[in-house]
Amino acid sequence: MSGIAGIYSREKTHVSQIIYYGLYGIQHRGQMSSGIAVNNNGFIDYFKDLGLVHEVFPKEVMDRLRGNIAIGQVRYAFSDEGKDVKNAEPLVVGYRRGALAIVHDGSIVNFSKLRDRLEDNGAIFQSDLDAEVIANLIARHHRDSMEEAIVKALEEVVGSYALVVMTKDGLIGARDPLGIKPLSLGRFGDDYVLASETCAFDTMGAEFIRDIRPGEIIVIDENGIKSIYEKSTHRSLCLFESIYFARPDSKVDGKSVYLARIEAGRILAKESPVDADIVIGAPDSGIVAAIGYAEESGIPYAEGIIKNRYVGRTFIQPTQELREQGVKIKLNVLKENVEGKRLILVDDSIIRGTTIKRTVDMLKKAGAKEVHVRISSPPVTNTCYLGMDTPNEENLVAANMSVQDIKDMIGADSLKYISLDGLLKAAGENNGFCRGCFTGKYPIER
Numbered sequence: 001m002s003g004i005a006g007i008y009s010r011e012k013t014h015v016s017q018i019i020y021y022g023l024y025g026i027q028h029r030g031q032m033s034s035g036i037a038v039n040n041n042g043f044i045d046y047f048k049d050l051g052l053v054h055e056v057f058p059k060e061v062m063d064r065l066r067g068n069i070a071i072g073q074v075r076y077a078f079s080d081e082g083k084d085v086k087n088a089e090p091l092v093v094g095y096r097r098g099a100l101a102i103v104h105d106g107s108i109v110n111f112s113k114l115r116d117r118l119e120d121n122g123a124i125f126q127s128d129l130d131a132e133v134i135a136n137l138i139a140r141h142h143r144d145s146m147e148e149a150i151v152k153a154l155e156e157v158v159g160s161y162a163l164v165v166m167t168k169d170g171l172i173g174a175r176d177p178l179g180i181k182p183l184s185l186g187r188f189g190d191d192y193v194l195a196s197e198t199c200a201f202d203t204m205g206a207e208f209i210r211d212i213r214p215g216e217i218i219v220i221d222e223n224g225i226k227s228i229y230e231k232s233t234h235r236s237l238c239l240f241e242s243i244y245f246a247r248p249d250s251k252v253d254g255k256s257v258y259l260a261r262i263e264a265g266r267i268l269a270k271e272s273p274v275d276a277d278i279v280i281g282a283p284d285s286g287i288v289a290a291i292g293y294a295e296e297s298g299i300p301y302a303e304g305i306i307k308n309r310y311v312g313r314t315f316i317q318p319t320q321e322l323r324e325q326g327v328k329i330k331l332n333v334l335k336e337n338v339e340g341k342r343l344i345l346v347d348d349s350i351i352r353g354t355t356i357k358r359t360v361d362m363l364k365k366a367g368a369k370e371v372h373v374r375i376s377s378p379p380v381t382n383t384c385y386l387g388m389d390t391p392n393e394e395n396l397v398a399a400n401m402s403v404q405d406i407k408d409m410i411g412a413d414s415l416k417y418i419s420l421d422g423l424l425k426a427a428g429e430n431n432g433f434c435r436g437c438f439t440g441k442y443p444i445e446r
Contacts (some may be wrong), residue, residue, distance in 0.1 A: 179214030265292020
């Protein structure tokens with residue numbers, strides 16, 4: 001998972017500042033590195049480094065990044081990539097026909113096969129990025145038309161992707177044929193913007209126009225917007241966008257993430273009721289479902305856990321050691337609300353069990369009489385190779401333990417998950433989602 005954004009302006013000469021605010025809006029999608037590239041009259045300048053948006057870009061850097069086209073990314077590192085600035089994006093490359101910059105969210109399944117072939121033909125790689133393979137393919141296909149080069153390059157790519165490519169005179173946005181990764185189009189006055197989530201448009205001051213359709217490639221330049229390619233049989237949006245990845249104030253493919261999570265909480269309350277005094281949510285992604293659970297059950301919702309707002313998501317830290325340290329400083333219990341109470345703790349998912357185990361322990365040490373855990377997604381039992389960082393099943397507690405054993409391991413008085421049918425109903429439709437992490441059946445073969 002990463003967050004990407006881009007802007008094309010006919011007149012503005014300092015659009016990097018708008019991208020900066022857009023990346024702020026999607027910081028939750030990646031906390032390992034941040035980067036911005038700008039096009040100033042055909043010259044591409046860029047800056048990227050490890051860290052959060054506000055840490056990476058001092059004023060002097062932002063003053064330097066001037067131009068009328070810009071792209072940016074916030075990235076999290078897959079566990080096998082590690083913490084290395086060489087894997088930060090945007091990726092900027094020069095080749096015989098010029099230069100381009102690219103940002104990518106997703107995972108290319110045939111990455112190794114494509115890279116091996118390119119290296120056999122003389123390509124030299126500087127990073128572990130999927131984006132570098134895509135950039136190489138574009139360069140090799142670029143004869144007369146950049147648009148044709150991107151179409152041919154992406155026809156060779158298998159996997160999940162949302163892409164924004166900056167050329168010398170425009171922006172190109174693309175989404176994989178199954179729409180596994182989201183990408184939206186917005187307007188900023190007479191200018192156009194692209195972003196992973198619509199919440200970025202709010203921070204940029206842009207208005208939402210529409211979602212990029214699965215398999216669609218669009219071009220934004222001085223002539224406006226045109227769709228140059230579209231090839232899709234059906235949509236398989238990652239279901240974890242609705243569960244966890246996306247911010248609740250975003251809409252993904254026309255669906256409100258907030259309303260989907262509220263409904264998931266309501267369905268969870270119907271499927272797995274329990275007698276308790278209050279409902280609390282695990283910050284931040286479990287809170288909305290907890291509100292839905294409380295509304296449906298009639299049990300009051302209350303704050304029980306306070307989150308340190310200066311600590312990021314523990315799930316997307318690249319090592320177990322960092323995740324455990326993150327949990328220790330991330331959460332604190334509001335003792336006045338939980339002492340002597342029977343609690344329903346709602347969270348969005350259990351991946352490794354690190355956070356939920358410590359949370360239950362903290363609640364009980366603070367005096368909670370009972371802690372009943374309710375999860376607004378089914379058990380995650382399968383590894384994902386399409387963009388969710390669970391490369392080994394040994395990292396997935398539900399792949400190795402029964403629900404009863406997980407309950408005992410985390411110290412809860414009871415543990416229940418929403419059904420897959422219930423989650424799909426909450427998301428608004430039975431079809432149109434990749435649910436491989438719950439079923440092992442993915443829309444793309446490895």
